[in-house]
Amino acid sequence: MIDNLKQxxxxxxxxxxxxxxxxxxxxxxxxxxxYIYDYTTDSLRDFSKSWMYIKSKDLNEVYEKLASKKYICTxxxxxYALYNNGKIIGMLEFNDKLHEKLxxxxxxxxxxxxxxxxxxxxxxxxxxxxxxHDSMKNIAKIIETQYETGYIVPIIGEMIDKFVSDxxxxxxxxxxxIWPSTCNDKKIxxxxxxxxxxxxxxxxxxxxxxxxxxxxxxxxxxCIVTKSTDNVLSEKEIEYLEQLSSQAATTINRAxxxxxxxxxxxxxxxxxxxxxxxLEERIKQEVSSAKRQKRSLCAVMIDIxxxxxxxxxxxxxxxDLVLKTVSRVIKMHLRDYDxxxxxxxxxxxxxxxxxxxxxxxxxAERLRKAxxxxxxxxxxxxxxxGEIKVTISLGISQFDGTDLIQNADKAxxxxxxxxxxxxCV
Numbered sequence: 001m002i003d004n005l006k007q008x009x010x011x012x013x014x015x016x017x018x019x020x021x022x023x024x025x026x027x028x029x030x031x032x033x034x035y036i037y038d039y040t041t042d043s044l045r046d047f048s049k050s051w052m053y054i055k056s057k058d059l060n061e062v063y064e065k066l067a068s069k070k071y072i073c074t075x076x077x078x079x080y081a082l083y084n085n086g087k088i089i090g091m092l093e094f095n096d097k098l099h100e101k102l103x104x105x106x107x108x109x110x111x112x113x114x115x116x117x118x119x120x121x122x123x124x125x126x127x128x129x130x131x132x133h134d135s136m137k138n139i140a141k142i143i144e145t146q147y148e149t150g151y152i153v154p155i156i157g158e159m160i161d162k163f164v165s166d167x168x169x170x171x172x173x174x175x176x177x178i179w180p181s182t183c184n185d186k187k188i189x190x191x192x193x194x195x196x197x198x199x200x201x202x203x204x205x206x207x208x209x210x211x212x213x214x215x216x217x218x219x220x221x222x223c224i225v226t227k228s229t230d231n232v233l234s235e236k237e238i239e240y241l242e243q244l245s246s247q248a249a250t251t252i253n254r255a256x257x258x259x260x261x262x263x264x265x266x267x268x269x270x271x272x273x274x275x276x277x278x279l280e281e282r283i284k285q286e287v288s289s290a291k292r293q294k295r296s297l298c299a300v301m302i303d304i305x306x307x308x309x310x311x312x313x314x315x316x317x318x319x320d321l322v323l324k325t326v327s328r329v330i331k332m333h334l335r336d337y338d339x340x341x342x343x344x345x346x347x348x349x350x351x352x353x354x355x356x357x358x359x360x361x362x363x364a365e366r367l368r369k370a371x372x373x374x375x376x377x378x379x380x381x382x383x384x385x386g387e388i389k390v391t392i393s394l395g396i397s398q399f400d401g402t403d404l405i406q407n408a409d410k411a412x413x414x415x416x417x418x419x420x421x422x423x424c425v
Contacts (some may be wrong), residue, residue, distance in 0.1 A: 017120065018034070018047050018048050018050075018051075018117075018120065019048070021034070021048075021113070021116060021117065021120070022034065022048045025092070025113070028102075028105065029092070029094060029098070029102060029106075030094050030095040030096050030098075031092060031093070031094060031095075032077065032093045032094055032095045033046055033047075033048050033049070033092075033093040034046070034047040034048045034090065034091075034092055034093070034117065035047065035054060035059065035063065035090050035091050035092075035093060036082075036089060036090035036117060036121070037063065037088070037089060037090055038051070038234075040234035040235065040236055041231065041232050041233075041234045042232075043231065043232070044059060044060055044063055047090065047117060047121075053166060053230050053231045055230060062074070062079050062091070063088070063090075063091055066079060066081040066088055066091050067081075067088045069081070070107075071098070071103065073097050076095075076096075077093055077094065077095065077096075078093075078094045078096065078097050078098055079091045079092065079093055079094070080092045080094070080098070080103075080106050080110065081110075082110060082113065082114040082117065083110070083111075083114060084114055084115075084118060089114060089117075089118065090114075090117070092106075092113070128163065131162060131163075132163060132240055132243075135159045135162070135163075135244070136243065136244070136247055138155075138159065139156060139159065139244070139247045139248060139251055148255060148259070149173065149178070149252060149255045149256065149259065150178075150337075152251055152252065152255055153171050153173070153178045153179045153252070154179050156171065156179075156244075156248045156251070156252075157169055157171050157179040157180070159244070160224060160226075160241070160244055160248075163237060163240045163241070163244070164226050164233065164237050164240070164241065166228055166230070166231040167210075167226040167227055167228040167231065167233070168226065168227045168228070169224065169225070169226055170183050170188065170224070170225040170226075170227070171222065171223075171224055171225075171248075172192060172222045172223050172224075172225065173214075173221060173222035173252065174221070174222055175192060175222070176222075178222070183225075185209075185227060187204075187209070188209065188211075188225055188227065191204075191209070191211055191225075192211065192223060192225075195211065195213050195220060195223055196220055197213075197215055197218055197219055197220040199213045199215070199220070200213075201213070201238065201241070201242060201245075203233065203238075206232070207232035207233055208227065208228045208229065208230075208231065208232060208233075209225065209226070209227045209228075210225065210226045210227075210233050210238065210241065211223050211224075211225050212224045212225075212226075212241045212242060212244075212245040213245065213249075214245055214248060214249035214252060215249055216249040216250050216252070216253035217253060219253070221249055221252050221253055221256070222252070223245075224241065224244070224245050224248065226241065265278075266278035268341075268342040270320060270323055270324060270327075270342075271323055271324065271327035271342050271348075272327065272331070273327055273331075273340045273341050273342045273348065274339065274340065274341035274342070275341070275342060276341070276342065276343060276344060278341065279339075279341025279342070279343065279349060282339050282341065282351065283299075283349075283351065283404070283405060286339065286351050286353055287399060287404060289353075290353070290399050295353070295354055296354060296355055296356045296398060296399070297351065297352070297353055297354075297355070297398070297399040297404070298351075298352040298355045298356070298357060298359075298360035298396060298397065298398045298399070299349060299350070299351055299352070299396070299397050299399075299404045299405055299407075299408040300349070300350040300352065300360060300363070300364050300367070300394055300395070300396050300408065301343070301347065301348075301349055301394065301395045301396075301405070301408040301409050301411070301412040302330070302347065302348040302349070302350065302367070302392050302393070302394050302412075303346060303347050303348075303392065303393050303394075303412055303416065304322065304323070304326055304346040304390055304391075304392055305390065305391045305392060305393055305416075305420040305421055306390075306420075307319065307322070307345070307346035307390075310322055310388070310390065314378060314382060314385065314388075315382075317381045317382075318376075318378055318381060318382065318385075319346075321376060321378065321380065321381060322376050322388075322390055323346065325374060325376045326348075326371055326374075326390065326392065327340075327342075327348070329367075329370050329371050329374050330348065330350065330367055330370075330371075332370070333363075333366055333367055333370050334350065334363075337353055337354075338350060338351065338352055338353070339351040339353075349405065349408070350363075350367075356398065357396065357397075357398040357425060360396045360398065361396060361423060361425060364394045364396050364423045365423050367392070367394065368391070368392055368394055368421065368422070368423055371390065371391060371392045372389070372391050372392075372421065374389070375387040375388070375389055376388050376389070376390060391420060391421035392421070393412060393415040393416045393420045393421060393422060393424075394411075394412065394415060394422075394423045394424070395408045395409060395410065395411030395412030395413065395414065395415055395423075395424050395425075396408060396411055396423065396424070396425045397410075397411055397425070411424045411425055412424070
């Protein structure tokens with residue numbers, strides 16, 4: 001037994017993870033699990049399964065009984081208490097009743113096992129603190145180098161997710177969910193309405209939902225929400241979230257300010273779409289992203305039919321009104337992440353990320369029909385004129401390694417050559 005103890009202690013010294021401790025103990029005992037009480041959340045957790053929260057009423061009752069007993073047997077399990085300074089900190093669960101020699105072995109080795117588990121927990125908490133400060137530095141770097149909210153928010157979300165892994169994390173900006181793509185809890189949307197630019201964090205009475213406002217320069221930008229069906233937020237997690245929210249708010253506010261400045265430099269003043277220069281940048285970005293992620297990407301090239309005739313007949317003010325009206329209709333029928341730009345004159349380009357050619361055809365046909373059904377009221381600028389109707393021709397291509405826009409342009413040319421007011425692939 002002494003030799004076995006020496007060997008166990010030697011292996012435990014080398015163990016540095018929960019999994020490695022379990023592997024060592026399984027060599028000697030019919031070990032099923034290691035449960036440790038987490039005093040930061042007042043909950044029992046499965047140390048051997050990534051600190052998983054334990055809901056079992058029976059297990060909690062066994063743990064309470066072990067405060068006064070070292071060993072308990074049930075019908076098909078047995079439990080041995082782990083102590084530190086005379087206070088219970090957890091328990092070992094075995095698949096069967098332990099015979100006398102194993103109990104004697106445990107009596108001698110339990111302190112060493114308990115100490116090693118506590119060292120690993122402490123080490124993991126220290127590492128989490130290090131990771132937290134690294135994340136704060138990374139968010140600070142984002143402040144210096146990135147300006148697009150759509151890029152920043154997912155990164156911040158993933159960082160936060162590391163520190164509250166038992167909770168779902170949501171990021172709302174301006175009352176709208178930005179990350180991840182869905183949230184089905186109506187209660188969260190109701191709670192968000194309670195926030196203002198003076199708010200501190202809000203916890204539901206059961207401490208399972210937390211709202212951490214994003215406030216910068218006395219403006220409420222949005223909030224970070226954490227939700228769990230089982231677990232509560234610990235004080236340390238709340239502290240992490242408060243600091244991360246403050247840093248994130250600064251980053252997002254800076255991105256918003258930059259976006260406002262950039263908007264005037266990148267948008268076409270008449271249509272509100274990206275101008276030619278910015279559109280070409282976005283095309284490069286989307287093509288690069290489609291290559292890297294091996295995802296589908298389609299482009300739709302759009303031309304207003306007989307636009308020159310409108311200008312010649314009614315004047316350039318009428319032409320401008322047609323451009324505004326057509327661009328407004330196009331915008332109404334696109335998704336948030338679709339990209340529209342004015343390519344030049346009466347031509348537009350729409351990029352459809354995550355879209356295959358058949359889906360793009362449906363979108364293009366919807367745009368064609370919507371423009372055809374829209375009337376342009378010229379009386380707004382020419383009192384004695386009424387309404388006119390315009391149509392568009394559309395060419396579609398899917399990225400296949402060749403020139404996406406050139407292929408869409410060829411399809412557009414075919415649409416115009418074969419009668420206009422139609423979609424060609």
